[in-house]
Amino acid sequence: MKKYWKLISIAVITVGTIGFFYIQSALAGSNYPEFEIETLGGNDEEVQDLVLYGNYMEGNIKGNDFQITAEGIQYNRDLSYFDRLDRRDRFxxxxxxxxxxxxxxxxxxxxxxxxxxxxxxxxxxxxxxxxxxxxxxxxxxxxxxxxxxxxxxxxxxxxxxxxxxxxxxxxxxxxxxxxxxxxxxxxxxxxxxxxxxxxxxxxxxxxxxxxxxxxxxxxxxxxxxxxxxxxxxSKLQSDTHAIFVMEEWETDEEGGYYSQFAESKVISIDMETNEFTEFVLPDTLQGVENTVLLENSQGDSMLYFPKNNEHGLEIVVIDLENEKMDEKRSFTFERDNINMNSGPPVTAIQDGKMYIITQTNEEYALSNIFVVDVQSGELLYEGQITGLNGNVKSMEYFFHIFDMAIR
Amino acid sequence: MIEIKEITKKFGRKKVLNGVSFTAEKGEITCIIGVNGVGKTTILNAIMNLTPVNSGQILINGEKIHKGSYENVTFIPDAMTMLPQMTISQAMEFMQDFYNTWNQKRASEILGFFKLKESDRISELSKGNKAKVNLLLGLAMDVDFILMDEPFSGIDIFSREQIAEVFTSHLIEDRGVIITTHEIGDIEHLIDKVVLLDQGVVLKEFNSEEMRETEGKSVVDVMREVFKA
Amino acid sequence: MNRYIKLVNFEISRFIKLYFVLIAITVISQVTGTIMISSQYVNSASEAIYQHGVSIEQFITERGLMSMFQVTASLWFLGPIALCIAALIFYTFFIWYRDWFAKNTFIYRLLMLPTARINIYLAKATSIFLLVLGLVALQLFLIPLLSTILKWIVPVDLRLDMSVTELIDSFFYLQIILPQSFVEFLIYYGIGFMVVFIVFTAILFERSFRLKGILLGGVYGILSIAIFTMPFFIFIDYLYPIELLAVETVLGLIVAAMSIWVSHYLLTKKVMV
Incomplete structure (x- = not known):
């Protein structure tokens, strides 16, 4: 046996170390901080089916993608390989x-x-x-x-x-x-x-x-x-309208090296009649085109633009039939903690409910969650994602929700 | 008995062996004689399945070669079969480790006979001593057959004498030996059977003693006759 | 002890000196790198703070916190890994050719061992596997050690502590060497070892048929890879991911088994000294 010490030691050390590493990382899981959805108002049933996808980063280096539900946070690295393989969760x-x-x-x-x-x-x-x-x-x-x-x-x-x-x-x-x-x-x-x-x-x-x-x-x-x-x-488009956004840029004579944003329009095609309407977005809605949501209510097709402004969260409604903004149905939730610099909110719409996630500028509250009844403009639920106390060690972190799905 | 039956071997288009047949018995020294490059080494390689033949058959004690055959036939090629960084004792240890028929007692005896030092590194040995190590590794096995490829080529006279002595010793005794050579001088009196090979063909196969008794010719006489013709 | 194990031990012994050199280079380079990078960071921090009156917060905003990431992303860390990879790739070929070439012709001895010749092939493959995995284990062993060194040098306010798993998440190259989960570990290294089998078989083609064998070996390699990657060209749209994984697993095993079987044939029927 003495002759085999090299073989035995390499085999034992290798199997031992690699085995220990994977057993330990499977048992312990990652050490990233915990975050949870905290209800501020409304019925928390409304977020039972909500899955938020985001990314946590410390010092621009340490972090991982995660998903948050009402049950808590799950970092991708803690998912089994087979779960990660099945990317359909996002859809x-x-x-x-x-x-x-x-x-x-x-x-x-x-x-x-x-x-x-x-x-x-x-x-x-x-x-x-x-x-x-x-x-x-x-x-x-x-x-x-x-x-x-x-x-x-x-x-x-x-x-x-x-x-x-x-x-x-x-x-x-x-x-x-x-x-x-x-x-x-x-x-x-x-x-x-x-x-x-x-x-x-x-x-x-x-x-x-x-x-x-x-x-x-x-x-x-x-x-x-x-x-x-x-x-x-991420949504099955069984709608009555096909919506496109058309952006126009003005370019110089040189051929587009210096281009300037001119205007954007929403183009809507009625799937019944192939009728085509075009709505030039007002300046206030430029830049948030991608958050547009379409919903048919009582025979009318409405476009909803959730956007951040200095007062809070504003939802602008456009009536596609009349090709104009519907001031009466537009509404604002006044909040003073919305981070204006964090880009447009993450939005989804389903069964007459609109889900909106905005980034906050508070230290331990990271995102606001709104669930709104499209018909009435009533706020059905409001919550926020917060770091569990003591879990976020370093203040140098970045927390970002980039997508959501409704199960 | 080792039976070589009609073996043919081509390297590219060149036929190195063309229907070679002969047999080698246990208890006899069979010598394959021919000039360099006539396929002598190829025959030994073929017996050990180190070079596949294109056709023909080789039987060892009536069986095709298999992994167990290597416990019963040993090959001492012209090249060193151990790693140069090994010492002689490490080489012997390796043999003992892998071969059940390795005879350590005999190995020690041969070591003494050749005056080799166990602690010597193979890479540092002279050509003659390397050849002796090769012989040692082959002869120390309890096998029925020993194949030797040019055991005398390119080594000094004293080593040759020492090696020649082996053939008359109890180390060979009742075993079967196949030896190749291009110069018969050192061992003419030792060999029992001669296979004369040229251009991949066996020109003549004969028993040296019978030849001497019946026709009064020495091996060299026959060689002269055959190769000149 | 059976002869296969003996052969593995023997093959390992033949590489062990070079292996220890590789280990030594890795340890020395990575430890030196950690010390250098950490010291440089601390030096520039103290220079900024004590000589130029920069506040700690401002320094951190500009330079970022010191962490193992800076170490792993450096040449000190990656250089020896690349060297080890290159050495083992080279040795995958050399482990065969060294027995044929140079002054010693050890292949005579190997082929005349009283054991099935496929054991030589399997022993060489096993040796490569063990040597590769040994270096992976070394890395797993070294990272916590390097973290400790970093903690000695860099004060707590200036550093971002990372566990081994966090470090792996942060760095793509490390994820290849040490995948996130054990299943991926098996997949990555399984593919690697399948490739080793294919390369070994191609080498045996060359050793059996020489010039013509280079061509045959090349064709064999391409064929094997084609079989293994076929689903990505044919079924990629048709199979669900889990099915694709299952098909690939089966194909990988088939390709590996095919290599072993072909090699067995070549070693017993075709190979030449």
């Missing part, structure tokens, strides 16, 4: 669809390509290269679990280099697909078109193709245009 609706319709949902990871009704799920995708692109439409009948799929050639696709599916809408046999088509580059830069294609899933045919909007993304005539869908794609 509860995707997770629900993938769990309930496992086979149909295979390979379908983008909620913007899906629409769901009581009886069906429909999925739309565009495949192939320029000139031979085709739509692939897949439909699941939830009741008998029957899947149908068909492909239709994209009309006039010689001019398109890419087509992105932005939203899918379903009404009975009628399926509409909102796309953003990048037209092959010309001398004047790149042209992008927004189309609404209409299909009949019973007959498996394309029944309509309407170009809603065409704009140049290049820097022609000293303007630069940028169009995007607000939000982070």
């Amino acid at each position: 509860p609706e995707l997770k629900r669809l993938q769990q309930d319709y496992k086979s149909f949902m295979r390979g379908k990871n983008s909620l913007s390509q899906l629409a769901e009704s009581e009886t069906h799920i429909v999925y739309a995708d565009v495949t192939g290269n320029s000139g031979e692109m085709s739509f692939r439409i897949e439909v699941l009948d939830k009741e008998d679990n029957e899947q149908t799929a068909f492909t239709v050639e994209v009309p006039d696709d010689e001019k398109d280099s890419f087509i992105y599916v932005e939203q899918v809408y379903m009404d009975g046999e009628k399926v509409k697909v909102v796309t953003r088509n990048h037209v092959n580059g010309s001398m004047d830069g790149f042209t992008t078109e927004i189309h609404v294609y209409e299909f009949n899933i019973g007959d498996q045919i394309l029944t309509g193709n309407e170009m809603i909007l065409s704009y140049s993304e290049g820097s022609t005539d000293q303007t630069m245009t940028h169009v995007y869908k607000p939000g982070d794609g």
Whole structure:
């Protein structure tokens, strides 16, 4: 045995040290500070289904991503590998669809390509290269679990280099697909078109193709245009409207090295009628375009812009039908602890309730949480995320909520 | 008995062995004679499965070579088979560690016979002493067969004499030996069987004593005849 | 003691001197680095505070707190790790070729051992695994030691203490060497060892067929990697992550088993001294 001391010692030290490290880190967990949701007012049932995603950082170095629920905080490093592997947690609706319709949902990871009704799920995708692109439409009948799929050639696709599916809408046999088509580059830069294609899933045919909007993304005539869908794609877009934000920038003659923000508009497409409306945002709403929320209430489609101002949290409401700001329905929650420099709030809307997270400027209260009834403007819940006393050792820390989901 | 049956070996397009067959018996010294580069070493490598043959068959006591065969056949190649940084005693320890048929008593005896020092490092030995270490490592095993590749090549005269002495000693006795050489001088009187090899072909296989008795020719006489023809 | 274990011990012994040198370089460099970086920080702090009248808070705002992160991100720390990685990658090849080349032709002895030849392959692979993991363990052992040194030098007000896990979270390179969870540890090092098996088999192709073998070995390597990575090209959209993991695990085992089987064939039927 003496001869084997090298082998034995290397093996024992290796297995011992690595084993000890992983056992100890599994048992002890990370040592990051605890944070919790503290209720200040309202019914705390309202935040039972809320999951907030954020990041904690000490001295710009030490920290980790986490999620906070009413039950407490969980740092990512304390999740098992398998839980971390399953990134769907960030997209509860995707997770629900993938769990309930496992086979149909295979390979379908983008909620913007899906629409769901009581009886069906429909999925739309565009495949192939320029000139031979085709739509692939897949439909699941939830009741008998029957899947149908068909492909239709994209009309006039010689001019398109890419087509992105932005939203899918379903009404009975009628399926509409909102796309953003990048037209092959010309001398004047790149042209992008927004189309609404209409299909009949019973007959498996394309029944309509309407170009809603065409704009140049290049820097022609000293303007630069940028169009995007607000939000982070975490919500299944079964809405009656497709919303885009269009930002325009003024550029100098040199071709866009020095560009200045000109204006931004909200573009709304009514999915029933393909009717297209455009609303230029007032100066006060510039810069918070991405927080826009759409909700249909009593037949009206309303856009909600939560934003921080010097008085507190303001929610500006725009009536899409009348294409104007609805002063009566806009409201402000006056708070003096909102950090104006922390960027726009993190927002979500579901079932007539709006969830808003803002950063505070207080030392141990890190974020405000608001749950608001969209109809009445009533504050259903108010709370804050606070560090548990004594747990935050260093004041040199950074705490930031960047996303949320409603389970 | 080691049976070599119709073995063929090609290196690239060159046929080094072309249907070589012969047998070597236990208790006999079989000598493969040929000029350099005729495939003598290749035959020994092939027996030990150190070089795969393209066709033919090699049987040791009627069996194909397997891991257990290495306990029963030992090969003393022309090259050192131990690490140069080892001392002779470490090399012997290694052998004892891995081979059940290693005979430590005999090893000590050979060590004394060759006047080698256990604590010497292999890399620091002279060429002759390296060859002796190689012999020691092979001969100290209780095996039926010993293969030796050119045991006399490139070493000094005294070492050669010492090595030659081994063949008449009890170290060889009733074992089977296959030895390759290109110069027969030192061991002509010792060998029982001769295999004359040229261009990968066995030109003649004969028993040296029978040859002397029946035809009155020495091994060298036969070699002259065959190789000149 | 069976011959496989004996061979592993033997292979380890052959590398042990160099291994101790690598360990010594790592320890010396990382300890020196910790002392240097910590002292420099403390020196500039005292210079700023006592000579230029800067307040501690202001100094911290400008320079940040001293932590193990600054140490691990330095060449003092990463240099020897890179050296060890390079040495072991090199040794993955050299562990075979050293037996054929140079003055000694130890391969004669290895191939004539009364044991299945695949044990030579497995012993060499095991040695590489142990040597790699030994260095990983060394690092796990060293980090707390370096933290302690840092604490001796830097006063508590100026430093940000980090545990080993926190340090790993903060630094991407460390996460590769020491993944967050044991499952990832198995995955990362499992893939690493599968690659070692593939490389070994490619080497044996070369040793069996020489020039032609380089080509065969290359083809074998590409084929193995192709099999292993195939799901990423074919099924990536089709499989759920957990299924992909399962498929990859099975494919990794298949590729490793295939390497061992092919090597067994080459060692018994094709390899040449």
